[in-house]
Amino acid sequence: MLALIDTHHHFYDPQAHYYPWLNDAGFPPHRYGDHAALKRPYLPADYARDTAGVNLLGSVHVEADWDPKDPVGEMRFIASLRQQCDLPSVAIGQAWLHQPDAASTLEQLAAFAFVRGIRQKPRANAAPGGPPGGMTDAAWLQGYARLQPLGLHYELQTPFWHLHEAVRVATDFPDTRIVINHAGMPSDRSEEGLRAWRTALAAVAAQPNVAIKISGIGEAGYRWRPDANRRIVCEVIELFGVDRCMFGSNYPVDSLCAPFQSIFENFATYVADFSAQERAQLFVENARRIYRIPAQRIEQQQG
Template sequence: MRSEPVPEAIRRGVPPHFFIDEQWLGAQSEDVIEPELPIIDAHHHIWSRAAPYLVPELVGDLACGHNLRGTVYVEAGFAWREEGDPRFASVGEVEYANGVGALFASGHHGAVRACAGIVGRVDLTLGSFAGKVMRDCLARAPDRFRGVRHMVACDPDPAVSRLPKPPPPDLLLDKRFRAGFAELAPLGLSFDAYCYHPQLAQLIDLADAFPDTRIVVDHIGAPLGEGSYASRRDDVFRHWRADITALARRPNVLVKLGGLCGRIAGFPFIDRDTPPRSEELAAAWRPYLETCIEAFGAQRSMFESNFPPDKAGCSARVLWNAFKRVAAHCSATERAQLFAGTAQRAYRLPASLLPITSPRQQETTS
């Protein structure tokens, strides 16, 4: 049972998708599936919000029993500078994440290397000036800064448009935004795209306009299942599948597999009295995740925790078990890419993150 009803947490100012109930999560106990399989978590955050998720919480989830070797930190508006040129304020988050990465690299928390890669926030609407901010990020974290995320998720339905400062519509088509986007490839940086599924057509246009820039689609392109979309799940799936399949035909685009634990995707596990088992999550998510794996292939697909947002719906152990159930039909070579190899290549992470070879990775593909 919940230690506190979700509505009570909301009244205290904790958004439902940020409400983490450790007592509730602890009610679900599972053995770890394939515990030797190396994992690089391709997407997580650290923040201090109504429900803080800082280094101690991260360390606890990395010790969930799965073989987590490293992680990619993705911007979350945390630890920005309060002084100086506001255009460089977000560099503070990169500095912070780099410090966390250095702490893990020292071995202080064991073999896992959190924040081995960093995706920072740069305002691309600054146009060509955005390149100066990117170079400052690189100077502050030369061994870890790998890409930029400027969130563009926007929808007319307020039930799903949850960003504290929603971006303007059609930002992906904006000339100033694209002028900033043009600064990425010359610096060897990728772009993490967080947009909702109705915006995927614009993302396709962006990918075609910049074929030499690596684009990583966060949260499988965020198919919506809340608000006005809740009663149109079949139509949403068809629309999303058509666009995600078209997007996969662009060789410069990769996809992150995850981000489906919250209400916004139409899976309200957080509202239950008991947390879901990995079998339930795998069954609910399989049509979406398998569509992406089939379209992009294992070489361009990577699993992500999206913690702490997705921790509102399940524990780390259950989450990775669910992903392993979905990928059970894949070959050993494909699983190695989905759980670690693709993230390692996409974010140019050290080869030393994967010193352990899983016995199942040594299997030959039939």
């Protein structure tokens, strides 16, 4: 069985808690299209069924767009799940860095021993061009400056046409790690779109404090396309190298595209010609290092 640490998944319960994208009628469709199938609880028992075909050594819960008025509440929810089943191994919380209460929120999140960083989707344009995005705001940058002293890193999900702003942030804050989500979001799969995505990604890959997760690379209107996604995976690894890339399922969201095991079997096929050590880095070791997942936890999961 394929051994892995899943660096990007979500637990949520819209029957017990408020998630605008799951609870609000008329919420805009997901980037994959209709996401009605996701509007149900997704808890460790569901994840266990989906991951039954792999040797799961650990996992990273990433904030699931929980009620923005109570970002700390999501980590209390995740703490309760961890007490029940020891998963997720670690988590990424939600914080709105430009808000006046950002300092307090970050301090509360950092107080959870299993929280490793925060994710916020900065203000972005729907298409290339337009005004600067949220990573240029003075208030946002003040919030960002608080991450490293608290031992937190930043998970960035933004369209690739805003990655040039991330280059500036990475340069100005060299001691704060950035982990790019979803392979830099190559949403435009035309040749022109992929060239623009690669150019943007190459610039941010030149920053040594930036790593990337190969996750969430499904396409609206399609099931998983192995050949199309192979190009994405291979180009990301070419740009960042095997020591700064990790794989993630983005489950249950990517259940709209493919079964969990199929996604990781495709990942494994794409890197089948890599050395055993390189494959171990991509599937396990980089995640363990970057997310500071204790080795004993992984050994317990193996047992």
